[in-house]
Amino acid sequence: MHGLNGTALRRRLILFEFAFGAVAGIAIGLFLIVASSSPLGVLLGIYAVGVAANYAPLAIHAASLRRPAALRSELRDVDIRAELRHYTRAQLWVFMPLLFVWLDLRQSASRPGADAGPLGKPARPCPTGVCRLGAGC
Numbered sequence: 001m002h003g004l005n006g007t008a009l010r011r012r013l014i015l016f017e018f019a020f021g022a023v024a025g026i027a028i029g030l031f032l033i034v035a036s037s038s039p040l041g042v043l044l045g046i047y048a049v050g051v052a053a054n055y056a057p058l059a060i061h062a063a064s065l066r067r068p069a070a071l072r073s074e075l076r077d078v079d080i081r082a083e084l085r086h087y088t089r090a091q092l093w094v095f096m097p098l099l100f101v102w103l104d105l106r107q108s109a110s111r112p113g114a115d116a117g118p119l120g121k122p123a124r125p126c127p128t129g130v131c132r133l134g135a136g137c
Contacts, residue, residue, distance in 0.1 A: 025052020050097020
């Protein structure tokens with residue numbers, strides 16, 4: 001959302017990329033599932049839907065950071081160069097179908113104000129640090 005020089009255009013482009021990735025990717029995946037005559041084509045379509053679904057929580061989070069004040073607040077005390085290096089490598093996790101959807105659901109369950117996490121257990125932060133890959137904990 002920010003890069004080294006965050007701009008309103010960059011925020012809009014990233015939001016568009018995530019929203020378009022979710023909608024177009026799911027549409028392509030569904031087309032592959034319906035139009036395919038082979039099991040491999042159907043599996044490829046299911047995979048495409050799973051990967052494209054990862055873009056939905058990213059788009060929602062990007063939309064919440066559209067306002068410059070919200071983005072500044074989120075980036076307060078963050079080493080932007082270090083985070084850019086980290087996310088340059090970590091962005092490949094988007095190709096793990098439904099990972100970001102799952103991480104977003106976990107994060108939602110553990111937000112302040114949530115009574116409990118999944119399965120009614122007390123909510124707690126992600127101990128693995130994997131949530132840092134886009135959904136955050």
